[in-house]
Each structure stands twice: as C-alpha cells, then as structure tokens.
Amino acid sequence: MTATHLTITWTTSRARDTYGYPICRLTDPTTGRRWRCYGGGYDMLGTVVADWLEEAHQTRLAALYRSAPYGKWHSRPVGIPGYYHKDHRAMTWRPLRDRIVLDGGQGLASIQRIAEAIGLHLQPVADAKGRSVAFTVTDHGSAEALIASRT
Numbered sequence: 001m002t003a004t005h006l007t008i009t010w011t012t013s014r015a016r017d018t019y020g021y022p023i024c025r026l027t028d029p030t031t032g033r034r035w036r037c038y039g040g041g042y043d044m045l046g047t048v049v050a051d052w053l054e055e056a057h058q059t060r061l062a063a064l065y066r067s068a069p070y071g072k073w074h075s076r077p078v079g080i081p082g083y084y085h086k087d088h089r090a091m092t093w094r095p096l097r098d099r100i101v102l103d104g105g106q107g108l109a110s111i112q113r114i115a116e117a118i119g120l121h122l123q124p125v126a127d128a129k130g131r132s133v134a135f136t137v138t139d140h141g142s143a144e145a146l147i148a149s150r151t
Contacts, residue, residue: 005134054101
C-alpha cells in the first residue's frame with residue numbers, strides 16, 4: 001500500500017482574454033506533472049482530479065472497462081461517440097481512441113467512486129476554512145486483482 005500527496009492550488013487568471021477567471025491546479029510531486037482547469041460553472045476540483053486519474057491510471061481504468069458485464073455500458077446520445085458506464089456515468093469509453101475518458105465536471109464524488117473501483121482511495125485534506133488543498137491517494141494494490149475479487 002503506497003501513498004501519494006497531490007497538491008491543489010487556486011489562483012486567479014491575469015491573462016488578457018481570461019482575466020479574473022479562477023484557476024484550479026493539481027500537482028503530482030512524484031512525476032512533477034500539473035493539471036489545471038479554469039473558468040467556472042462546473043466542478044473544477046473534480047475536473048483536475050479526473051484529468052490526473054485519467055492520465056496516471058489509464059491501464060486500471062481500462063481493466064475496469066474490460067471487467068464490466070454485458071449491459072453495463074450504454075451508448076451515448078447521438079453526436080457523442082462512446083459508451084458510458086451505468087454505475088459510473090462520469091466514465092466514458094471512447095472506441096476510436098481506445099481509452100477511457102473521465103468527466104470530472106459531474107462532481108468530485110463521482111471521480112472518487114471510480115478511483116475506489118480501481119483500488120485508489122482519495123482522502124481530501126482541507127485548510128482551516130474547509131477548502132480542499134490537497135489529496136492523499138492511497139493505493140490498495142493492482143486493479144486487476146481487485147476487480148477479479150469482486151466478480
């Protein structure tokens with residue numbers, strides 16, 4: 001069981017076209033990579049965590065996709081290629097790109113459920129005002145073994 005500490009920072013854009021927009025940034029210290037989103041009107045925290053999860057754990061997400069029984073995947077509405085998971089609507093399989101895409105705008109709770117399904121536990125760390133400033137990610141082992149034990 002390993003743990004990773006992901007840092008969340010909030011800033012405000014000073015760029016010409018996006019001046020005043022909030023920016024949410026997630027930093028993974030193990031890789032040095034950063035993910036960000038800006039604007040508002042959606043769950044920005046869920047979006048950056050979903051982007052991190054999608055990039056860092058694509059093989060585990062693919063294993064979850066392959067383990068789903070027939071009938072768990074439904075076609076997206078017309079114009080949106082791919083299939084969504086009945087239990088995890090924030091997770092879409094895109095056959096043309098052969099990868100799982102996560103929609104963090106559906107909420108951080110949806111992304112946390114998907115992370116639990118692939119063997120990761122996301123524990124938010126809050127500051128004195130109750131805002132999430134970091135996540136401690138605990139890895140409970142390989143996704144294939146976890147998925148096999150559930151079926």
